[in-house]
Amino acid sequence: MRRTIFDLDVLCTFSTGMELGNFAKAAEKLGRSTSAVSAQLKKLEQQAGTAIFRKAGRGLALTDAGETMLAYARRLLELNDEAAAAVHSIELEGWVRLGLQEDFGETLLPEVLGRFARAHPKVRIEARVVRNAELIDRVTSGKLDLALAWSDGQLTAHCERIGEVQMCWIGPAEGSPGWHAASGEPMPLASLEAPCLLRNAATRALDEAGISWRLAFVSPSLGGLWAATAAGLGLTIRTPVGLPAKVRPLVPEAVGLPDLPKLGLVLHRAEAEPQPAAARLAELVLQSVHGALRG
Numbered sequence: 001m002r003r004t005i006f007d008l009d010v011l012c013t014f015s016t017g018m019e020l021g022n023f024a025k026a027a028e029k030l031g032r033s034t035s036a037v038s039a040q041l042k043k044l045e046q047q048a049g050t051a052i053f054r055k056a057g058r059g060l061a062l063t064d065a066g067e068t069m070l071a072y073a074r075r076l077l078e079l080n081d082e083a084a085a086a087v088h089s090i091e092l093e094g095w096v097r098l099g100l101q102e103d104f105g106e107t108l109l110p111e112v113l114g115r116f117a118r119a120h121p122k123v124r125i126e127a128r129v130v131r132n133a134e135l136i137d138r139v140t141s142g143k144l145d146l147a148l149a150w151s152d153g154q155l156t157a158h159c160e161r162i163g164e165v166q167m168c169w170i171g172p173a174e175g176s177p178g179w180h181a182a183s184g185e186p187m188p189l190a191s192l193e194a195p196c197l198l199r200n201a202a203t204r205a206l207d208e209a210g211i212s213w214r215l216a217f218v219s220p221s222l223g224g225l226w227a228a229t230a231a232g233l234g235l236t237i238r239t240p241v242g243l244p245a246k247v248r249p250l251v252p253e254a255v256g257l258p259d260l261p262k263l264g265l266v267l268h269r270a271e272a273e274p275q276p277a278a279a280r281l282a283e284l285v286l287q288s289v290h291g292a293l294r295g
Contacts, residue, residue, distance in 0.1 A: 004047055008080055010040045011073040014052075017041075018062075018070055044069070078287060082119050093122040094277040098285070099138055100148040102222035103242040105129040108148075108288045116284055123277045132197060139268040145278040148285060151264030152197050158269040162286065163293055164262035165239040167201060168249040170229055178232045181211060181256025188216030190225055190234035201260065202237040209258040239263060241292060265289065 017026035017037070027037045045052045052066040062070060100109065113125060128144065135147040139156055151161070171177035179187055187206060191199040206213045216234035219225045229236045230246035237260065240249055252259050267285060274282065 004049075006047055006073075006076065007040075007043065008076065010044050010047075011076055013037055013040045014044055015070065015073045015077060074291065078115075081287075082115055094275055095124045095126070096275075096278045096281050097126045097128070097143065097145045098148075098281060099128045099130060099135045099144040099146070100285075101132065101135070101150060102129055103239065104148060104289075104292075105222075105242075107242045108285070108292060112281070112284050112288050116281055120277065120280065123281075125281070131192075133195060136268065139270050142270055144268075145270050145274060146282055146285065147268040148289065149266055149268060150197050151266045155266075156268045158272045160267045160269070160286075162265045162267055162289055164264050165241060165293065167198065167237055167239055167260040167263050169252060169255070169257050169260070170236045170238050170243070170247050171250045171255075172230050172232050173246050173248045175232070177235060177250055177255050179235060179255065186212040186214040187257075188234035189213050190217040190219070190228045190236040191215060192222070192225055193218055193220050197263070198237045201263070205258045205260055211257070265293075 013023075013026060013030060013032070016030060017023040020026050020029065023037050023041070024034055027034045030037075041052070048065060048069060050065045051063050052069055053060040054063050054066075055061075109127060109129070113127065116123070116125065128138070130138075132149050132152065135144065135149045136154060136156060138144040139147045179185065181187070189199075189202060189206075191202070203213065217225075217228040219228060225236055225238075226244050226247055228234060230244075235250070235255075235257075243249070250257070267282065267289075269278075269282065271278075273279075
């Protein structure tokens with residue numbers, strides 16, 4: 001059987017086009033003609049030996065094989081970047097201090113640290129998983145080099161807005177949510193200790209919708225919040241990022257709850273021009289976050 005070796009340049013065009021939602025934009029971004037991009041996509045389908053695209057109205061959508069190809073394309077490109085960084089920055093040394101929200105502690109953190117450690121074994125990383133207010137305080141005081149935090153509108157001197165994530169009501173994965181607006185009972189709210197951005201968003205949305213509520217459970221940690229929600233002690237509010245299997249997002253209309261806004265996500269830097277090790281770690285954090293937000 002002939003071995004298939006995919007062209008990374010073609011995979012880059014494919015991934016960029018899907019990320020931008022338009023291959024004409026991908027051609028412009030990559031500095032290629034649209035005909036060159038079309039030729040690359042035809043080459044990809046030839047290498048794959050199956051259809052990658054299907055017609056969807058006036059445009060194109062991915063086939064099942066295309067969805068699989070896109071996932072592998074992103075992984076191969078990330079591995080390529082990791083290899084290039086390892087070769088070009090083999091002597092990178094130093095110490096980087098990274099802070100982030102609990103939401104990312106069990107998902108993004110192991111992936112980022114693993115990739116970084118393989119490429120830069122001489123760099124030491126101190127990771128701190130804490131709440132928003134402490135993250136921002138530690139960046140501004142120089143105790144952290146980088147911090148990934150939900151946005152409350154407060155900006156630091158060197159921050160980058162990554163995107164927005166939809167907030168959602170969360171209930172137990174199994175069985176009914178245990179509460180419905182039609183019951184007339186106050187909604188039992190499970191929350192992190194104040195101050196909490198998402199707790200404020202929940203109470204504001206409930207108040208504006210005229211839905212009474214009560215604090216049924218308060219936890220100092222996200223793990224405690226998930227346990228209480230899974231046990232049916234109350235409903236909570238979070239984003240889909242990092243949800244454990246024991247809880248699930250609820251459809252607001254199904255339980256009579258109001259829709260929720262999106263929550264901004266920001267990467268804060270202690271310095272405008274971070275040291276090489278911190279700059280490289282920031283790149284990996286951004287790559288992983290964008291991957292998580294794509295779902």
